[in-house]
Amino acid sequence: MTVGMGLIGLGSIYRAHAEGYRRHAAAEVVAVCDADEARSSAEAKEWGAKAFSDYHRLLEVSDVDAVDIMLPHSLHEPVALAALEAGKHVLVEKPIAPSLAAADRLFEAAERSGKVLALAENTRFVAAYRAIEPLVRGGELGDVQLVRTMICGNETERLSRPELWKGRRDGTVGGAILDAGAHSFYLLRWMFGGFEHVSGRGERRVPVSEVEDFGVVTGRLVTGADFLTEFSFTAEIPWNERLEVYGSAGSLIVDQLADPVVKHFRHGKDYEGTPLPVPYAPRTWKQESIAEGVVDFVSALEEERQPLVDLLQVRDAMQALGLAYRSLEEGGARLFVGSSPG
Ligand SMILES: NC(=O)c1ccc[n+]([C@@H]2O[C@H](COP(=O)([O-])OP(=O)(O)OC[C@H]3O[C@@H](n4cnc5c(N)ncnc54)[C@H](O)[C@@H]3O)[C@@H](O)[C@H]2O)c1
Incomplete structure (x- = not known):
């Protein structure tokens, strides 16, 4: 099984996540996205992936099975919601959302979509x-x-x-x-x-x-x-x-x-x-620890189990x-x- 990954937000924490995808044989980074087009193109070349500066376009790529959201906190909820609605599994950096109400909206969207929602909580x-x-x-x-x-x-x-x-x-x-x-x-x-x-x-x-x-x-x-x-x-x-x-x-x-x-x-x-x-x-x-969290996310998709970070505890x-x-x-x-x- 291969998990096609779309990485959104290629800033300071991205390198540690990238290491996790390199470690996992089932992970294939097929698309990357950053508002900074030069950064997106340069990183896409490294992976042999498609480059985007608008995450909506990345979500249209059928090879993308799951996305990893490494964006400013205010964008976690809207981007994760759009990804779940597009039928993608989601890994999102901490905090899962900026408030309990926003987190609850994500939990409900994940339930509706039948896709895996996971938190990149390296702790x-x-x-x-x-x-x-x-x-x-x-x-x-x-x-x-x-x-x-x-x-x-x-x-x-x-x-x-x-x-x-x-x-x-x-x-x-x-x-x-x-x-x-x-x-x-x-x-x-x-x-x-x-x-x-x-x-x-x-x-x-x-x-x-x-x-x-x-x-x-x-x-x-x-x-x-x-x-x-x-x-x-x-x-x-x-x-x-x-x-x-x-x-x-x-x-x-x-x-x-x-x-x-x-x-x-x-x-x-x-x-x-x-x-x-x-x-x-x-x-x-x-x-x-961040790389190991990414490995667990891909393994969870591969093994059709829940990731180790329990979302009820996150809530x-x-x-x-x-x-x-x-x-x-x-x-x-x-x-x-x-x-x-x-
Ligand atoms: N687990 C940890 O210990 C840890 C450490 C640092 C950061 N983080 C988390 O990682 C997330 C990102 O933090 P960071 O420090 O990497 O931030 P950053 O500012 O370094 O990177 C964010 C990236 O997102 C891009 N971006 C912003 N808006 C965008 C948009 N609309 N579309 C596409 N790209 C956009 C920016 O160009 C930038 O490259 C945050 O949730 C933060 O809390 C976690």
Whole structure:
């Protein structure tokens, strides 16, 4: 079986997706599209594919079985809807859509079309998270009491350029909390359970930008564990993710810039901790996980199964993110899941 792919949006994240298609024997990139015609033509040559600058034209190509949407956030919903209506399977970069209501419209469209809708959520494929999953689920940490996540890096340049979508509300919709929080909230939901309540705070340090570049969102999960998520897009540090899990019988610290990346602390006097066998790869851990997510999408189509990223969990994460933004507007109010349409 061959899966004919149409790639839409050939910007910064495209190379990591391209690596996934190169890895999968069943994937054939047959069409590419970018509003920048020169970029589209150059990349089409690399693949021996057709080049487009208008995604509607790409959707008319019968060899395109599935599309991969790597566009500004405000375009995820309209392009995914058009693709599903054209009878294509869809892989879309995070966030699946800018709001829960928009995500729900996509879920309904996928149901109607009978096509696969999938989220390119690389968190599910990060080596460190895969390594700790059996410990967390196997009860090795006892009762998880506190989960902290942090995502930080430097987007100051993109946020400072009003001609780019990243700092414009009409392009990105939400700032660091939506952009990076899509990862952290999915991670919380996937590994630790559903959300009970949420409260948030955001700040904007880049003056020309229209969205927050700093955020802290806290709350409680239905398991009773508390959580704290932190985001900064103005920190001068290689792009990093950190996860701390504190349990009644042990704790874990994951840090993509630390060597070892993962340490398991078994008790209060375990000063050394036990490293988990996860490669130290500060330059490539993210790209690797993105490529693996693409491989899973193509394999899911080939094997006629659902992709590993569960859209019901994605929906819960979107709902909690919606509450976080409402909390920002309400001065950090604690909002309970179920109290808002999202
Ligand atoms: N998984 C991750 O860790 C990760 C990292 C970075 C970006 N992303 C996601 O990837 C997506 C794209 O981000 P990016 O950083 O690659 O953005 P980008 O700005 O670098 O690339 C977007 C591309 O889309 C093209 N484009 C814009 N409007 C278009 C249109 N109407 N038709 C065709 N092409 C159009 C632009 O010319 C550009 O090449 C976003 O959803 C972002 O959140 C994910």
